[in-house]
Amino acid sequence: MRDNEVLIGKTVVLGVTGSIAAWQVPEIIGRLRDFRLNVYCIMTKSATEFITPLTLQVSSQNPVGVDMFERRKEWNIAHVALADIADLFLIAPATANIIAKIANGIADDLLSTAVLATRAPVVIAPAMNPNMYSNRVTQSNINKLKELGYHFIDPEYGKTACDTEGVGRLARIPVIINKVVNLLEKKEEKE
């Protein structure tokens, strides 16, 4: 445990999307919890193909949202409430699809709706095939979001799971955590 008074008790809502890099999410949650941050996860349906809600529930020690219309007795946090309680919204890994949806104001599932509803800073860590990442449509969506004040953690160069070499691998976990911590400490202004 690292004691950082500024961070204790702050809430990170972590959006998880359908990328092969989703296996790294429990480690991201663990590193955030080391700072005594509360972590609530929202998964897309595609994300549940890669990692289970139960795994993220156990890692975060909080209920996990997937279905926008689900009603649970023990968890009464609706999409807007999750958007409201966030001190910071992190999407890691972020697919090309969620980036395109956010860039266009689409709100057709719990994650995209909560992102549209939040007033917290949103940090996006893309992970995808290098051709998807360099595609001008994806780059145009990213540039649009940067101009609107969304924060990005650039993916890294390397060999991706689909055996293609290029930029597209999820940034390393310490890089993601540093960005989150800096923003929560308000060391960094909006981009």
Ligand SMILES: Cc1cc2nc3c(=O)[nH]c(=O)nc-3n(C[C@H](O)[C@H](O)[C@H](O)COP(=O)(O)O)c2cc1C
């Ligand atoms: C094995 C596999 C790995 C995938 N990895 C990625 C990925 O890393 N990044 C990405 O943008 N899409 C990836 N996809 C495609 C997404 O899962 C797909 O676009 C999906 O519609 C994304 O939905 P979501 O954004 O709602 O999670 C992958 C698909 C499969 C089958």
